[in-house]
Amino acid sequence: MTRFSLNALLFSLAALAFAAQANEPAPAAYKGDAARGQPIASTVCGACHGPDGNSPSSANPKLAGQHAEYLYKQMKNFKADANGKSERVNAIMNGMIAPYTDEQMKDFAAYFASQKPTLGEAKNRETLELGKKLWRAGDASKGLPACAGCHGPTGAGLPIQYPRLAGQYAEYTEAQLKAFRAGERANDPNKMMRMIALKMTDAEIKAVADYIAGLH
Ligand code: HEC
Ligand code: HEC
Numbered sequence: 001m002t003r004f005s006l007n008a009l010l011f012s013l014a015a016l017a018f019a020a021q022a023n024e025p026a027p028a029a030y031k032g033d034a035a036r037g038q039p040i041a042s043t044v045c046g047a048c049h050g051p052d053g054n055s056p057s058s059a060n061p062k063l064a065g066q067h068a069e070y071l072y073k074q075m076k077n078f079k080a081d082a083n084g085k086s087e088r089v090n091a092i093m094n095g096m097i098a099p100y101t102d103e104q105m106k107d108f109a110a111y112f113a114s115q116k117p118t119l120g121e122a123k124n125r126e127t128l129e130l131g132k133k134l135w136r137a138g139d140a141s142k143g144l145p146a147c148a149g150c151h152g153p154t155g156a157g158l159p160i161q162y163p164r165l166a167g168q169y170a171e172y173t174e175a176q177l178k179a180f181r182a183g184e185r186a187n188d189p190n191k192m193m194r195m196i197a198l199k200m201t202d203a204e205i206k207a208v209a210d211y212i213a214g215l216h
Contacts (some may be wrong), residue, residue, distance in 0.1 A: 068109040072105055120168065
């Protein structure tokens with residue numbers, strides 16, 4: 001071993017030891033426990049979202065297979081802060097999430113994340129090509145980025161920030177895109193989704209939402 005690489009090795013070992021030491025005092029962040037979340041998640045939440053998070057009705061979003069970090073963030077955003085303000089406003093969910101602690105929300109998130117998502121389907125043949133084009137390429141002429149760039153080519157999302165979209169009900173996706181566009185949903189970091197939705201017409205929103213329902 002050359003002198004240089006030996007020095008480099010010793011340096012990295014020292015850095016590792018230092019990092020281990022520096023990390024020691026902080027308690028490990030609670031990750032959530034799917035088994036602990038299951039009893040409430042599969043019944044109270046399951047009444048609308050389906051016992052396994054595959055909601056039986058397009059009125060309620062599917063949660064199965066969604067990234068735990070995203071699910072937890074949404075629950076926190078629904079939950080009112082000390083001033084009674086919620087970052088994400090929805091009459092049903094603001095009430096539903098109110099009684100639960102931070103640990104319980106992480107447990108619910110772990111439970112739904114561990115469930116297998118069912119497939120959905122696109123219903124409108126005429127708009128499929130437009131939906132696919134927007135998903136894969138966006139529209140450079142108006143600075144609309146490809147959805148796939150952040151949500152992944154198959155819509156599986158990218159932990160920890162970018163949610164899974166594949167298989168979601170088109171009605172829900174459409175409603176969220178319109179809410180971002182109107183600024184009614186404003187919990188997206190750096191206005192990422194609000195800026196995008198502002199560039200979309202109703203027809204484009206409908207087309208991409210329908211395409212997403214059939215993505216897998
Ligand atoms: C009465 C029906 C109902 C019940 C019960 C319910 N939800 Fe919801 N949930 C909804 C609706 C409707 C939405 C969509 C809200 C919106 O449009 O912003 C939603 C949205 C969510 C989202 C956001 C999903 C996303 O993709 O952004 C999460 C997370 C969630 N619910 C978790 C829960 C948990 C955890 C429970 C149980 C403590 C629960 N819900 C109980 C109706 C319900
Ligand atoms: C620059 C990255 C980026 C791009 C490009 C992007 N998104 Fe998003 N999207 C996000 C982030 C981040 C969130 C999560 C916001 C939050 O934390 O609430 C999100 C959330 C969403 C949601 C809400 C999901 C839910 O379960 O409630 C929908 C729907 C959505 N995006 C659709 C799209 C569509 C359609 C496109 C393409 C036209 C697109 N996104 C392009 C970053 C992006």
